[in-house]
Amino acid sequence: MIDAPPAPNDGRVAVRLRPPGWRDPRLLAGIVLVAISVALGSWLVASAGRTVPVFVADGALTPGEPVTRAALRVVDVRMSAGLDRYLRADEELPSGLVAQRVVADGELVSRSGLGDRSTMRSVTLPISGGVSERIRPGAVADLWFVPDGGPGAAPGGTRGTSSGGSEPDTLAEDVVIEQVEVPDGALVVAGTTTLHVLVEQDALPRVLGALAEPGSLAVVPVGGAVR
Numbered sequence: 001m002i003d004a005p006p007a008p009n010d011g012r013v014a015v016r017l018r019p020p021g022w023r024d025p026r027l028l029a030g031i032v033l034v035a036i037s038v039a040l041g042s043w044l045v046a047s048a049g050r051t052v053p054v055f056v057a058d059g060a061l062t063p064g065e066p067v068t069r070a071a072l073r074v075v076d077v078r079m080s081a082g083l084d085r086y087l088r089a090d091e092e093l094p095s096g097l098v099a100q101r102v103v104a105d106g107e108l109v110s111r112s113g114l115g116d117r118s119t120m121r122s123v124t125l126p127i128s129g130g131v132s133e134r135i136r137p138g139a140v141a142d143l144w145f146v147p148d149g150g151p152g153a154a155p156g157g158t159r160g161t162s163s164g165g166s167e168p169d170t171l172a173e174d175v176v177i178e179q180v181e182v183p184d185g186a187l188v189v190a191g192t193t194t195l196h197v198l199v200e201q202d203a204l205p206r207v208l209g210a211l212a213e214p215g216s217l218a219v220v221p222v223g224g225a226v227r
Contacts, residue, residue, distance in 0.1 A: 016155055026199070050074060051076040054108060061103040062138035064176040064198055066112060069093055077108075080131035086110055098198075100174060101140060120198045125217055127193045132211075134221040135195070139177045140177055141222055143197070143207065145169050147215040172203035174222060195219065 065071070074089040084128040087093070087109040096117040103109060125143070135141060149168035179196035197219075199207055210217065 010075060010146070038108075051078055051179055052083060055087040055089050056094075056106050057103045058105070060105050061099040061109075063095050063099055063140045064138060065099050065103055065177055066117070067097040067099055067109065070107065071180045085112065087114070092227075096207075098176075100176065104137075114198075115198075120176075121201055121204055123197055123199050123204070123210075125195045125197060125219075127195055127219060130182075131195070132221055135177055135219055136180055137177055139221060140174050141177060141219040142149065142173045143171045143175050143199075144218045144220060145171050145210040145213065145215055146218055158206045166215075168218070169219075171206045172199050175199050175219075 008167075049222040053074045053076055056075050058071055061071060072087075072093075077083070094116075097114050098117045098120070099113065100115045101113045104114060138219060146168045176198040177195060180199055181194040184190070
C-alpha cells in the first residue's frame with residue numbers, strides 16, 4: 001500500500017472556530033436586549049390594568065357654584081396621557097374652587113373649567129334695554145362696553161375711530177351671572193336690568209372704568225354655557 005504524499009505547505013494556518021464565551025460583546029448585547037424586551041412587556045401589561053381615582057360631579061354643577069368635596073364623587077379610570085387635565089382624587093382638593101362652566105352629573109371635572117373664588121370679585125352692573133332670556137343665574141357671558149355716539153375714548157384710554165365715534169370694546173370674557181334683577185319681575189325690552197356678576201380680578205379695573213364712561217354695557221351669552 002502506497003501512502004499519499006503529504007499536502008504541500010502553502011503557508012496557511014488552520015483556524016479553529018470557538019463557541020462565543022460570556023465575554024463576547026455580541027452575546028452580552030443580545031442578553032441586554034432580551035431583558036429590556038421582557039421588562040417593557042411586563043410594564044405595559046401592568047400599566048394596562050392600572051387605574052387612578054378622579055373626581056366627577058355628583059349632580060350637575062353650574063357656573064359660579066362652589067366645587068367642594070360634597071359636590072363630587074370618586075371613580076376609578078384607566079391611566080392615560082391626558083389624565084392630568086382632570087381633578088384627581090388622590091391629590092388634595094384646593095379650597096375656594098368654583099365652576100366656570102356647566103359640568104353634567106357624572107362628568108369628569110376638568111381643571112380648565114374651574115376658577116379660584118379668591119381671584120374673582122362680585123360686581124353689580126346696570127344693563128339698559130333688557131337682556132336675553134339666556135342671561136340667568138349660572139350663565140356665562142362676555143361683557144362689552146358700547147360708547148355713546150360722538151368723539152371719545154373707549155375704556156382703558158383707547159381713542160375712538162376717526163369717524164367720530166368709538167367702537168364697542170370687550171371688557172371681560174366668561175363672566176359668571178350670579179343674580180338677575182329685572183323691573184317688575186319680567187324681562188323687558190326697555191328699562192334697566194341689574195346684574196350681579198363674578199369677574200376675574202385682573203379685568204376689574206376695565207369694568208369699573210367703563211361704569212364711569214358715557215356709554216352702556218351689554219352682556220353676550222357664551223354659546224353652550226347654559227343648559
